[in-house]
Amino acid sequence: MNKKITTQSIIAFARNNLIILGIFILAIITSFVEPNFLTVGNLQNIMRQFGPLIMLSLGMTFIIMGGFIDLSVGGIISLVAVVTVSLIDPIGQVAALMVGVVIGLICGLLNSFLIIKGGAFKQSEALFLTYGMSVVFTAVALIYTAAAPVFLTYSKTDYSIFTAIGERFVGPVSVSFIIFLVCLLILYIIESRTHIGRSICLTGGNMTAARLAGIPTEKTIVFIYAVSGIMAAIGAVVLASRVTIASPIMGKGYETQAILAVVVGGTALLGGKGSVLRTVIGTLLIIMMSNCLNLLGVTTYIQYMLRGAILILAIWLDNRKQYSEGN
Amino acid sequence: MNTKITEPIKNIFSAQKAPIAMLLIFITMLFFKTPFYTRYNLIDLINSNSTLLIVAMGFTVVLVAGGVDLSVGGVMTVSGIIAIKLINSGVSIPVAVLVSILFGAAIGAINGYLTVYQNTEPFIITLGMGVLLTGVAQELTTARPISGENPAFQNLANYKLFGVVPALVLVMIVTVIVVVWLLRSTSFGRNCYAIGGDYEVAKYSGINVLPTKTLTFVISGVTAAIAGVMLSSWVNSGNSTYGDQTALYIASAVVVGGTSFAGGIGGAFKSLLGVMFIGILSNAFNMLNIDSYIQQLLVGLFIVGIIWLDCYARKVKRETV
Amino acid sequence: GGGAAATEAPAEGGNNTLVFIPGSASNPSQAFGFKMFQKHAAEYNFDVSMLDGKADVAEQTKAINNAVAQGADVIIVNPNDALAIVPAMKAAQEAGVVVGIFMAAAAPGDSTFFVAVDDKQAGGVVVQGILDLFPDGATGVEIGGQAGHPAAIDRHDGFTTALADHPEIKVLDYQNPQQWDAAMAQAIAEDMVTKYGDEIQFVFCHWDNGATGVINALKAAGMEDVLVFGVDGNAVAFEQVQSWKNYNSIGQNVETIAMKSMEIANLFLAKDASAKFDNIVPFDLITKDTFGNFTPPEW
């Protein structure tokens, strides 16, 4: 058990965990320049900012591992958020939450239905179908509220669950973070231990061969899109609880962020390989980046440049790593 | 001999949903009393979709070679801003335009180097490049629109040839012709199809896959830059928000047109049809005064519908028993 | 019909046609604006319709041209970008259309007229509000609107100009989110709270919905005393004025602006000499003291 720590082993570790290394470097630099970075307040801050994006990213991980992609999550967020928040008064918060999750599920099922019935088993085909669906979901949300935002805080009935998700802590840990941990645990178990989890990887690896060997590939597709829809719905609830507003375009841009988080984490865009754990790292990098750059006083313009550059760098370095492994 | 004539027609009706859908719109609009069929509107239809068409041309070349370039929006924005800034600071228009286009080429080269030579996923890399360029555009303008101070710059897009045809349309037509020719009739173009169709085979067949595929990104950068400059000339200003939504819009239009994201299939003319289809659709909706949220819903359904039908047709073909 | 391209303008009931072109129909203030145009259209003898600017300059230019093709008599635009639609608006004017800018300022000649609150002045109002609460000066932060949006630019410029005379007020930080997105405003506010802590005595956020996010951030940090300024005067503003200790909103009365736009448009259509290019509508400064004087709008 007493492995020697050699320079080589450090380099090897660094090579294999570039993103973690990047997060550390970022954290160290920031904490030197801005001592407030390491305060409990800021860590809690990061925890809550982490909330909405990580939910989608977790769902997106399954989608990408299965060799597909889902651009509709942005639309699902918008739709679920406005419907859920607007339903608190008429039907109560628990029922509203359930309706929200069911809408997410239905959206996901709709996507998978289109994909399976249309035989759109290529990632690129799924890309455009779900893009179109995103436009549709957003339009439905716009029609539903006539473009107006709905406010959690306007509710006349009890909305304590939402408040809890949005701002409460259990000990030092935010409620939204606990929700994340529960989701992560469930998804990780599914991914690593279950038949359906393996089926996702196998479908992403070679759908034809998997099908011929008796893997229920179509059920797998339904499953991953259903999970993605549900996770987007949970993300929408977390987001709406946090901001206390739900607007029919609030999900815009989240789908690309989620894809970036998944891929930066190291899940192969082509499918067959990956893990929700990696996605946690990828999402953390994205959230930390904006937190750190804000604390460092970098303007949003430069932040955008840096964000793009770091994402490119992360993917490029990760790719080089795999490349050298491959040889 | 006979098949030479019937084949293309058969192809259009069996595989091409966009032209048929477009035809349907044209027919439908005959039954409504709208200004759709006025000369003004038809010219505007072409003119106002020209910048998108220009971007779509380079985008198609990349797709055909099996890549994808989601940074076109960013390139458009920044190159437009560069042109305006240079011209405002006294640089002559041709030089400024040239610099902008070179900028587009340079970004294309970087995209190409990273995705082709370093073998990374173009979808993600160019997405990141788009984010980066948005930041560059904001930094260059401090997120404020800047106005063109040299009135001559406006002529680049707005000058009317014979008093009718806007220069923008002319630039678009030239770009389309060049790209159609490039893809159909040059060695480079055919090699793009080979690379997109099967990268390994193309490589083993002696095609210089790396430079060729990289060049497709450069071409995409160049057309995006041309479109950016033309857009800036058309609206006589530059702003970091231009091109914000261009990439996915173009991508879905091109795919609706029938160019495959998988590479090797499609062409510039198809992309032209795809872009025009979505342009005409939204123009017709506007002319019919359809509620804008319903419009959005319908456009979404059209995209889903056409792409789904294409997938379904392929599925049926695969599974014919 | 006025559009040159309109071969036969549909003249229903003798009303003039007015096409409203918001920067984006998804923007709640613009969606409400359209409702107000519809509500009062009959009073001003207009048939109104809306074409979406889709948050994109090229799309908005298309929409203006489409409106001209439809033979609109009046086009009312809320610009995505004050400069980019100038060529299209000029062309529309040449075609005989009356072009009004809605809820934003414009340069003479670019459009026929504009009706707006003076976004630049909003900055001055904020500075005055800060001094009312902190006569000896204060430190705080500014969170802008959508990067590149004309209203956001004017509000920032006005604020900066007004601050030049008041060195006792110090702005610690200024950030522009990418969109009018409350979640982005909240994330920025949270990070500013971490960085500056109690140094933040006021926050100027360019829109009331964004200020909701700011308030969430302040609440989480227990900074309940901070003065928050928003712009818009929409329903949430009235709520926040009452629920937050120090909240002021600079209201722009969309309904008034819409009615005024139609009134001015009619003057121009009638070639009335009294028609003015610049039509500034005064703010409604909504505070704990004044909110009772206004009816909250429904958006």
Added chain:
Amino acid sequence: MDKNHSDPILEIKEVSKAFPGVKALDRVSLEVFRGTIHGIVGENGAGKSTLMKILSGVYQKDSGEIFFDGNKIEDITPVQSMKMGLSIIYQELNLVNTMTVGENVFLGRFSEMGGRKEVHAKARVLLDSIGCKIDTEKEVSELSVSDKQMIEIAKALSFDSKLIIMDEPSSSLTADEMQELIKIIHDLKNKGISIIYITHKLDEIFNFCDVVTVMRDGHVIATRNIDAISRNEMISMMVGRTIENEYPPRPNSVGEMILEVEDINTKLLKNVHFNLKKGEILGFVGLVGSGRTETVRALFGADKVKKKSIKVDGKFVNINNPIDAIKNGLAMVPEDRKIQGLLLQFSVDKNISLASLGELTYYGFINEKKERDISERQIKALNVKTPSGKTRIQLLSGGNQQKAILGRWLELKPKILVLDEPTKGIDVGAKYEIYLLMKKIVEEGGSIILISSELPEVLNMSNRVITICNGRITGEFDPLLASADEIMAKAFEF
């Protein structure tokens, strides 16, 4: 020996090449003389393809020297090698499916050939010269495998080559096309062009090769003139031991009826019907595209069909997808190993456990210990050569990959095992092991449907054969009683 033999076009000296975990070539030396047809044989994974890919510049050698046409070649690219006059028909088909036949022939040489029209005209001439009638405007994706093979040959001929390497060109050619190919090869030889011909079909070596090199485990075992080597000698050099017989004794364990296929109809298949008994090996004989694969895919629920009725153990069963098939005791080793069989990026373990995954699952959870057990058992039982179960299956040789797929199915102890071209591209040694396995399976009470394009294989292994022609069953034979000619006549019947 004629005079040309003294003048080598290609000299390979002490070339080595290692892949992670595999020494693919170990100090290999070889000389190929002008105007000769030089056969290369060797088990799967012997390094034949690797050596050829080094010659054509796809891989770079680790050490050693290569001289081509008198020049030393170093770090060459595929383009350069073609320009020097060395062209190659790769083992894996090497055509762009989305492009036309004509363009594929002149891939990468569009402007050299003078544009679209010229490309098609010149391709026409070239195709005619090898007796191939395919329309040059046709998209390659619409062609059959053997048509594609002919296009490959045309493509190789289109270069002004001094040496043409053919890596298993015959693996999917019909007898007619094979004759055509032999003619072409002789023509080339007469023009002074040398040919390296890699194959697993030993008959071909003796039919038209001048010299043969035997490789094994990355070494050259021997190079002999063809008249100086016997078939048995060659086989024992290949496998490192003597093999009495290429086929094990025919199993004889036929029992009662297990499968009755009464009526399969698709676009191609017309009322296909046959039955299978317990312990029986049923061989399908037919030409490429005759519908053998389509029949078994329909049986297995892999494709949609117009109509079918299937009885297993006397009961009608509904098989709409592979899962149904597996539930009813069927298993299928598909014909295209890479695309339909393997998950190349996954470990050997995961590839083997694939079909048993359902059995390993309890309340949705996979029992990983059992999974490893299964894989270990099959690796051992089938003698799969792999560094470990965790190795990516991509890195195994073809024969070992095929054994892993077999193991995947054998774990389920299927009642009916469909083997579609199970020995395609597999060396003699591995083939023999697979034959032994088949024998063992039927002796243990399983039944096998065997599809193979190698007639001797079907005839020697089957208890009964049926012929399929153009989607119809045209005959049924006892291979012990009927002659090969008789059977082929039925397979050709229209």
